[in-house]
Amino acid sequence: MSELPGLYAAHLARDRRRSAHTVRAYEATAVRLCAFLQAHWGAAVERAMLAKVSSADLRAFLAARRGEGGIGNASAARELSAVRGFLAFAVGEGTTPRLKGPRVKKGVPRPVSPDEAVALAEDVAEDAAEPWIGARDLAVLLLLYGAGLRVAEALALTGAILPLGATLSVTGKRDKTRIVPLLPQVRAAIEAYVALSPYGTARDAPLFRGAKGGPLSPRLVRLAVQRARVRLGLPDRTTPHALRHSFATHLLGRGADLRALQELLGHASLSSTQIYTQVDAAHLLDVYRNAHPRA
Template sequence: MVGAFADHLRRDRRRSIHTVRAYVATAERLLDFLRDHQGGEPNLKALGLADLRAFLAARRGDGIGNASTARELSAVRTFLGFAGIEAPRLRGPKVKKGVPRPVSPAEAIALAEDVAEQREGWTGARDLAVLLLLYGSGLRIGEAMGLTGAALPLGGTLTVTGKRNKTRVVPLLPQVRQAIEAYVAACPYPPATEQPLFRGARGGPLEPSQVRRAVRRARGRLGLSERTTPHALRHSFATHLLGRGVDLRSLQELLGHASLSSTQIYTAVDAAHLMDVYRNAHPRA
C-alpha cells in the first residue's frame, strides 16, 4: 500500500520528490505505530480519534514542533484518503507563519559576486548566473537547477517548471541574461536540449547543495544574516517588486504560488521594512 501511495503522489498528485519522501515516511511511521498500538497487523479502518492523538503525541515525544506536527497530520490525512478511509476530525496545532527575511539589492549583488570570485574559470561565471537568476527572476533553486539547454537562446522571458509540474513565464532582466550567456560561452560542456543548463564541474547536473554551501560561506565573509540563503533571494525578488507597486495577483503569477494566501505574506514583509526605515530615520521614532 505504501508503494502504491508513493506512485499516487508522484503520478496523480504531481508532488515533488521531497513531498513524496516525507509523506511516505509518515505513512510508514503510522503503520509501525499501529502495529504496537493495536497489537498486531495495523488496521487503518479501526483508526479512531484517540489512536490518531496517540500517534501525534508519540511524534511530539520524538521532539517535533508545531509545524512538523501539522505536516505529519496532513500526510496522515492524505494517506488515509488514498486508502479510502475518512480521517478522524482533529484540529492541527496552530503554526505561526514566519515572515521571510529579504536581503537588500546591494547585498544580493555582493553575495553573487563574492561566491563567483571564490571559483576559478567557468564555474565562477556559472555561480554568478545562478544567483542573479534567483534574485532577478524569483526562482526557487530547484527550478533553476531544472532548466535545460532548451531554454537557449535566451529572450526577455523564461519558461520555468515549478511545483506540481506547473509552468510559468518569468521576466529575464538584461543583466541576468548576459550573466547566463557569459556562463554558457565559458562552459566546456556544449549546451544540449535534454541536458541541464547549469552543470557541475564534471559535466553532471549542478546540485542545489553546492549552491547552498557556497552561499553559506559567502555570507560569513560578508557578515550577512544566517537567513541569507538562495531562497532568501527569491523572497527579496518578491519584496522589492511589492515595494515598487506590483499588485499581489501579478506577484502570485510570477512566483508560481497556487494560492494567493502564500503571496500575501509579503505584504507583512513590506510593512515590516517600512517600519524599520521609519524607526531608523524619523527623529521622534
C-alpha cells in the same frame, strides 16, 4: 500492508505531481504511522483497519513523534497533513477523523537588500575554483534574485531555453509552467556561463552542470552561499531561497500588483503571496522607528 506506503508514494508522484522531496517525506510518514499502529493496536495493520483510525489514535501518534524526535509544531502539522493524505488514499476521502492540528505561527520572509543580493552572487562567483564554475554560480544566483526562481526551478532548466529571449518559461511545483521576464543582466550572466561551460548545451541536458558534468546539486549552491555570507558578514537568514524572497519583496515595495506577483512567483494561492505585504509593512515600520524623532 507493507506495500501501501509505496503505492501512496507512487500516487503522489504520478497523479498529484508532487516533488521528489515531498514524496519521500510523505512516504516516510506513512511507514511510521503503520509501524506505530501495529505496536499501538498489537496487531498487523490491514487496509480495512485504517478506516477505524480515531482522533485518539492520531493524537497518540503525534505524541509519540514529539517524544522520539523532539519535533515542533510546524513539523507536527506537516506530519498530520501527510497522515491525512495517506488515510484518504488508503480508505477514501471523507473517512479520516477530524483532528485540529497544532497552531503554527506563519513566519515572515526575511529578504536581503539589493546591494547584499548582488554582493553575495559576486562573492560566490569570485570564490569558485574555475572561471566557468564562477560564471555558473553567478548565473544561478542572479536567476533566483532577478527572476524569482526557486533553486530547484533554476537547476531544472535545460539547454532547450537557448537561445535566450526577453522571457523564460519555467516549470514549477506540480509541473505548472509560468513565463518570467529575463533582465538583461541575468541574460548576460547565463550567456557568459554558456560560453565558458566545457560540457555543451544539449537541449535535453541540464543547463547548469557540476564540476564532473552531472546536474548541479542544490546542496552545492547552499554551501557556496553559506560560505559567502560568512565572508561578507551577512546574517544566517541569507540563503538561496532568501534571494527569491528579496525578489518578491523588492517588487512589491516598488508598487508591483499582488496578482502579477503571484503569477511571477508561481504561487497556486494568493494567500502565499500576501505574506509579502507583511514584509513591506514591517520595512515601513523600521524606517519610521529609525527616522521619526518621537519613535
